[in-house]
Amino acid sequence: MISIKATMYEHLAKLMSFPCSYKECNVKIPFGEVKDHEKSCTHRTIVCPKANCHDSFKIWSIASHFKEKHNDLFHSSNFCIKNVYAYYNVDVLEKNGKTYVSLFDFDDSNFGISICSTDSSNSNYQYEVRLSSDNSKYLVSISNQNIIPFNEREHCFKCVTGSCKTKFHVFKDNRKEVSKRMTTRINRDSIKKMFGPGLITYTILIHDKAEVKEEVKDKNDTKEEVKDSLIRKAKKIFLQMLECPLCKEYMSPPIYQCLSGHTICNTCKDKKESCSTCEAKIENTRNYVLEDLSKKVELPQFDDKKSPKIEGGIKRNSSEEVDGTECPPKVQKK
Structure with missing residues (x-):
């Protein structure tokens, strides 16, 4: 049998809009953007990204699912990850009505952290990672880290643990690639030298970009006030001279x-x-x-x-x- 493409109908389809395959979604999408939309649609159904859990639910209800089924991994405002030398997991954070999925992993050289938003339009927030230890006076802060859209095909922790059975998941057979793609990567040897081999705590905080800009502005205003004060004092001294x-x-x-x-x-x-x-x-x-x-x-x-x-x-x-x-x-x- 010879396959002949009906190019006329393909060109015609490009001029039309199509509904999303998820019934609750009322968005009409151009032909060439249907697949991309359905990958990020807020009404799509996903399987719980946590290892050993196979429940399915709408992406917008992931916070409720974790709160009910995995309460120890559900957080509000901010959360801490402890004993990072031997820890990998997925956590869910809810703040200001927004839901975030935190992925933590490590390899032989680095720790890796990604904070993902379940709302693809949420681009007004960033996250900060603070590292501390009870045995050290040091505190390391890594700020202005970008939050990325949550994609269950790439951000699956079953893939990390090697238990994923979903054929279309990108890194199902390549765990190392998951670690390489983490948005924040921190060298393990550097952390050990700074904090020692004891318990390390990672604190994750979500910040509004507008709040960060206002905080920077306040700091700059304070610097200007200090500068003006020093100038006034110097002028007073010069006049006395x-x-x-x-x-x-x-x-x-x-x-x-x-x-x-x-x-x-x-x-x-x-x-x-x-x-x-x-x-x-x-x-x-x-x-x-x-x-x-x-x-x-x-x-x-x-x-x-x-x-x-x-x-x-x-x-x-x-x-x-x-x-x-x-x-x-x-x-x-x-």
């Missing part, structure tokens, strides 16, 4: 110093031959570092009610360059 010990006004070039290093403004130098702090002789030694600083530090602004005391000229603008050979005015401290 620019204050003449005699007249208490801010100094501008030229700024002189005694043999011991104590500074004095140009006006007070003309009135006093010895340092008011240590009585050392004041000659023509200039403090060029402080002079350069005085050009860069913005001095306080004054309103009309508090005009600066001006000696020998007009008030100096802090942004102006001052010729060190002249004797510019001093600005009174506010």
Whole structure:
């Protein structure tokens, strides 16, 4: 018998929409997308992914099934995996009305963790893994891990244990491939070096991406506040350094110093031959570092009610360059 394709009808089918094979689903799907939709349809029937359980149920009821039949593997908010050196299993987590399937496995080199969402449209969440030990002060956090859609053909723990009988499961005869595809892989030797051979606890937490972004924003805002505070303190210290010990006004070039290093403004130098702090002789030694600083530090602004005391000229603008050979005015401290 010769097989002849009816290409005309195939082209016609591509222009049509078809119903999902699951009766509860009312979605109409283009011809070429039917198989992909049915693989991820929220009304599809699955077999429990846990080893030694063969119950069938709708994917949306997996949380209820685990809560009723495998209560020790059902969690809310977050959950812990202990003794990870000899542990592999499947757990179900329910948070904010969303259901997640956690797969944990290991091979000779790595631990592997995947968090899968039963809702294929759920892309607003990520998970975090925290590793700790009672015997160690260290805490390792692995954040911003992507949650992937749950696919029972790939995420079957019967395949991992070698007990799967379903022919169309991808890794039924290739357990190692399951471990390789875990979204979070952690080197076992590194963990042993850090925590030792004792009991290790993995804590799994689900985070809303918006919450993570807000937390990062808050941290950045805090850093900016600290930075601004340090700048204000530094400016206060610089202004104190620019204050003449005699007249208490801010100094501008030229700024002189005694043999011991104590500074004095140009006006007070003309009135006093010895340092008011240590009585050392004041000659023509200039403090060029402080002079350069005085050009860069913005001095306080004054309103009309508090005009600066001006000696020998007009008030100096802090942004102006001052010729060190002249004797510019001093600005009174506010």
